[in-house]
Amino acid sequence: MYRLNILGILIWFLYACNNGESQTTAVATQRDTTIVAANSYSDIFLDSSLLSTFLAQRNPTDSIGSLMRNFYNSRNFQAAWFNERGKLTNQALSFWNLHEQHFKLTGDSAIYSQSLHARMDRLVEEDTTLLPDRNLLEQTDLELTEHFFHFARYAYAGKLDPGKLQWYIPRKQVDAVRLLDSLLVHQGANLDDWEPVNPMYGKVRRELKRYYDLQRKGSEDSILPGRNKVFQLGDTGLAVAQLNRKLFLLGDCHDSSKVDFYTANTVAAVKRAQQRFGLTANGVADMRLIKELNVSYRKRIEQLLVNMERMRWVPREAKGDHIIVNIPEFRLHAYNDTGKVFDMRIVVGKSGTSTVVFNDELKYVVFSPYWNVPASIVRNEIMPAMRRNPGYLARKNMEQTGTSGGLPVIRQKPGGSNSLGLVKFLFPNSYNIYFHDTPSKSLFSQDKRAFSHGCIRLAEPVKMAQWLLRDQPHWTAEKINEAMHQSKEKWVTVKQPVPVFISYFTAWVDREGLLHFRDDIYGHDKEMAEQMFARK
Structure with a gap:
């Protein structure tokens, strides 16, 4: 299961908290009925009566009650912390990891809930494709939302603006271009009032605008290598001209001419591009590099947006x-x-x-x-090897120190x-x-x-x-x-x-200003993109 908590022990939503101890009650938010199963971030919707019952039983403060009503109204009572498979969302895992770190660092248990903690620990640890009990899921969603507001206020002496809160817990899918437009052409004069201020986020946002401009020009400028598998110093031809052009468009070289020679400048640009894609920087353009360079601008824009979504939960460095x-x-x-x-x-x-x-x-x-060998490795690898070869443990410098749960306890010396x-x-x-x-x-x-x-x-x-x-x-x-x-x-x-x-992170800007991309090796980008983006 994917536990998302990136680069820090504070969650970014806390920028909306302030040091004041009082604030006027939030204005009531109308229910957003435009959010339906077809465009929602999660397919799970709660019955509105559950929230009324929950608030009557829990009797939270008026401000917390108002925040929760506004929060779920703005989502059309879509679940906030679970996806359609009943798994905790990335935002839920981020918040819970932050929450656990707060208790570890401060020893502060003033808002500790034994039942919620036990339930969350179980949900975080379990990697199941089975949907949890629906009543338990709904109850947990409501409790976690209440806990979210309490934690933000108590730990940081502030109170969240429910309108801004929706920035951190998405409500529905949107077309990537619409999301991009909202990021690039925002009506607020002070972007730091509504966007994260982590330096990495701002750098990626600038790169996003550059890719958006490239996409709007309408040409993908693909490299068509033909039968060639490798291009290097001294080569010439149409594919080399396409390579030089693409390297220029992506910012790896500064020569805008369509030269069809693989020059020393091409070698330097290829090395830079290889570095950005995590490839061996040898200056030789092989099919691995060309594949990365040929990824469409639309795909790169979505990759940047997915990683910016993660960065919303990142504090300052x-x-x-x-x-x-x-x-x-x-x-x-x-x-x-x-x-x-x-x-x-x-x-x-x-x-x-x-x-x-x-x-x-x-x-x-x-x-x-x-090396105390994990039970899963003992079960799946070592026990079969021991059955095939009785001397396996001695050959691997291992020893059995006991049994647990019907399995031998194995360690390597x-x-x-x-x-x-x-x-x-x-x-x-x-x-x-x-x-x-x-x-x-x-x-x-x-x-x-x-x-x-x-x-x-x-x-x-x-x-x-x-x-x-x-x-x-x-x-x-x-x-x-x-x-x-x-x-x-x-x-x-x-x-x-x-x-x-x-x-x-599969996309980020390093301290030297280079935009990097990497493969989505665990499929986390794919999972987030499915939740974030509406497909036409």
């Missing part, structure tokens, strides 16, 4: 030491107060065992780790063949996701690196260990190397826990 992982990019970025410290190639979960999107704090470095390599980095979480070394170094040379069971493998674990322990002088490079080659685990507590943000 984090400060201090922090780590950002972008799954589709297959890279980790480490930052401190002065900016980026280093980038690192990573391997993420493959389809079926995808890496979860969430945030937490890295607290421990574990040298020479045991420390050593060079250990699946976690020589060190792991823990940010305790319910998803059992962490960073670790790996003996399979060859995978890092590939452009697409989705091979793991969900955890994140690091190309340079020693660099990570040295950075995390740099404020503990006794952990020298020699001491770290020694600890990585022991026969027993060695746990080290990081002096100051480091926030870790595991994100999922």
